[in-house]
Each structure stands twice: as C-alpha cells, then as structure tokens.
Amino acid sequence: MNRFGFGVLKHGSILVLAAGLAGVLAAAQNPDINPLFGEKKVKNYIPHMTWVEVEQALTLTDAVIIPLGSNEQHGRHLPLGTDSYEAIETAKLIAQKADVLVAPVILAGLSPHHMGFPGTITLTPETFEAVVFETAQSLIRHGFRKILIFNGHGGNNVSVANIIQKINQTTKAWAFDLGKIEVPRKEPLYPPIPWDVHAGVEETSMMLYLAGSLVDMSKAVNPVLTVPPDVAALDALGKTDPSLAQLAGEMRFRPQETGKKTSTREMTDTGSVTTGDIKSATAERGRRELEGFIDAAAKFIEAWRKAT
Ligand SMILES: [Zn+2]
CATH class of the missing domain: 3.40.50.10310 (Creatininase)
Incomplete structure (x- = not known):
C-alpha cells in the first residue's frame, strides 16, 4: 500500500476509533441504557x-x-x-x-x-x-x-x-x-498431558477462546494434588490392567460426606485437577481443540x- 493509502487508512481508523469511543461514552452517560448488558443477538439461539x-x-x-x-x-x-x-x-x-x-x-x-x-x-x-x-x-x-x-x-x-x-x-x-x-x-494437536481433567490446560484454553473475558489468567495457579493412597495404587496398577485404572476412576470425585477423601476440596488445593501447566493455556489452543x-x-x- 502506498503512503497515501496508508495515511487514509490510518485516518479512517482513527475516525472509527473515535466514533466507537463516543458510542461507549454515550452508553455510559445514558441512564436509559443498562450499563451491564453486553449481549448481541445470536442467530438460532x-x-x-x-x-x-x-x-x-x-x-x-x-x-x-x-x-x-x-x-x-x-x-x-x-x-x-x-x-x-x-x-x-x-x-x-x-x-x-x-x-x-x-x-x-x-x-x-x-x-x-x-x-x-x-x-x-x-x-x-x-x-x-x-x-x-x-x-x-x-x-x-x-x-x-x-x-x-x-x-x-x-x-x-x-x-x-x-x-x-x-x-x-x-x-x-x-x-x-x-x-x-x-x-x-x-494426530494430537499438542503433547498429551497425563492428567488434565478439571480447570486445567485444555479447559482453560477452551474458555479463553469461548468466553475469554471471564478468565483471569493472573490468578491461574497449578494445584497441589492429594490423591488417596489406595486410588493412587490402583492407578499405578492400571498401567498393566486398564480395568484397575477404571476402578480408580470410579473412586475419584465422590462427595465429601462419603468419607472417601476424593472430593475436589480434598484432592486439590486450588480446585483445578491437572498435572499440566495451566499458564500454558491459550485461546489458540482452545480454538484448535474445538x-x-x-x-x-x-x-x-x-x-x-x-x-x-
Ligand atoms: Zn468443567
């Protein structure tokens, strides 16, 4: 693009930006527009x-x-x-x-x-x-x-x-x-993470893509996981006998009142259940997975x- 064209585009962009800003300010100042509502009509919804x-x-x-x-x-x-x-x-x-x-x-x-x-x-x-x-x-x-x-x-x-x-x-x-x-x-799009089941890399990536304004990556912390010894032992045996891994799966994520020590409050300090690095989540990964x-x-x- 020549210099003149670039100049016009730049000038146009500033105008669009100014108009957009004016719209936002008008909405902010107009008491008859709910400042909290941000939904756009979506076809077929x-x-x-x-x-x-x-x-x-x-x-x-x-x-x-x-x-x-x-x-x-x-x-x-x-x-x-x-x-x-x-x-x-x-x-x-x-x-x-x-x-x-x-x-x-x-x-x-x-x-x-x-x-x-x-x-x-x-x-x-x-x-x-x-x-x-x-x-x-x-x-x-x-x-x-x-x-x-x-x-x-x-x-x-x-x-x-x-x-x-x-x-x-x-x-x-x-x-x-x-x-x-x-x-x-x-083929897998990204190197597999051994355990990434809840609020981990994949789920965070999907949310960054689907509803990114609700995600706060500055608060993303990898969890310390505490799996009960019997569940961990069955999981390890599951490497040679998949039915034992399945049994370990059944034992996980049960309510606290059962005394089984596999509710999320008991197994993770942050609520996330993953062995991956949550900070590595990206919107691009979420988009590509979806x-x-x-x-x-x-x-x-x-x-x-x-x-x-
Ligand atoms: Zn979830």
Whole structure:
C-alpha cells in the first residue's frame, strides 16, 4: 500500500476509533441504557429469538441442541459457570454452521463432589433429569423431533444417558448425545498431558477462546494434588490392567460426606485437577481443540437431516 493509502487508512481508523469511543461514552452517560448488558443477538439461539422466528425456523429444521452444564468451582481463575459457558457457546458456534436451533442452557448440574467450594450448586439426579426432560417435552410439543443433548460436565453423564433413553422410549422425538459423535483426528494437536481433567490446560484454553473475558489468567495457579493412597495404587496398577485404572476412576470425585477423601476440596488445593501447566493455556489452543468437534457436529447434524 502506498503512503497515501496508508495515511487514509490510518485516518479512517482513527475516525472509527473515535466514533466507537463516543458510542461507549454515550452508553455510559445514558441512564436509559443498562450499563451491564453486553449481549448481541445470536442467530438460532432460542433465548434471543422471538416466537415468530422460531416458528419460521421450524419450517426449515426440526433439530435443536439442549446444552447442559454445571455451576461448580473451576479453580482460582475460571468462573463457576465454566461448563455451562462451554456448552452454550460451543452449541451456538455449531448452530451457525448447521441447520439447528439452540435451547437455553440448563445452568446447574450434578456437582456434589465440588460442594466443598463456595458458589457451587448441585441438583439431585431426579431434579436434573426432570428439568431436562420437561425442556425437551416443551420443544417436542412445538415440532422439534431431533433432540441433541450437548453436555459440558462429566458429572451429568449418567443422567444424560437416562434422559436420552426416556425421550427415545416415551416421546415422538429422537434424542442423541452430541458428545458421542466421531471426530476425525489425525494426530494430537499438542503433547498429551497425563492428567488434565478439571480447570486445567485444555479447559482453560477452551474458555479463553469461548468466553475469554471471564478468565483471569493472573490468578491461574497449578494445584497441589492429594490423591488417596489406595486410588493412587490402583492407578499405578492400571498401567498393566486398564480395568484397575477404571476402578480408580470410579473412586475419584465422590462427595465429601462419603468419607472417601476424593472430593475436589480434598484432592486439590486450588480446585483445578491437572498435572499440566495451566499458564500454558491459550485461546489458540482452545480454538484448535474445538474446531474439529464443531465441524464434525455440523456434518453429523446435516447427515441426520438428509437421512430422514
Ligand atoms: Zn468443567
């Protein structure tokens, strides 16, 4: 670009910047604009749509994603809503590529093993399953027939299977766990971390990409992990007998009241559960880890639509 062109661009940018700043100042000064509201309307996201838009969308698609999450501690640097934001924001990205709507997220999940940390909210499986099933029933009544459950929290897995079974057994619709789709991957994008299960490198990276303004990397601290000796011993034996590693997995993340010493308050000093370096998390890593899944999910939805 010649010097003149560059000058024009620079001048234009300053004008745009000044206009943007003026807008921000105007909003800050206008008492009739809620200064805390920052949401932009997202296409295909039911809470942002009018009923008229949903009615129109239903003439094009009968598929809907129900995102599930949790409200539980996620270390010192991630918000309690992490799993919910991961589910909802990923679902929104899928919905921009695929012919599908996104229902409101179910904000709390099954998190009894995190209750040692304040702010955590947990539901019983009965309550959780009833809320998700009745959400699906409402959508089915309006004509949705493909219910894609997208779960951002491992503690909900058993209930997700129950909900899907109930939808498939008792309603006109079909339900499927979007987390079960095959994601083609040639080789790992990053060197594997031996144990990175909660508020660690991968989850922090995903949040930096999906909802970065809620992450405070200055507070990210690697945890000191305290695994009970019997669980650690079974884990070690699991290297030669995978079923023993599976048993160790079952023993972890149980509520404090059971006396099993595997709640997160007892196993980690920060709430994070990882052997990786959380500070190495980046938004780019999060984007790259998610991209393959989002593409695969969109293709899966399209294939299901074509087949029916
Ligand atoms: Zn999480």
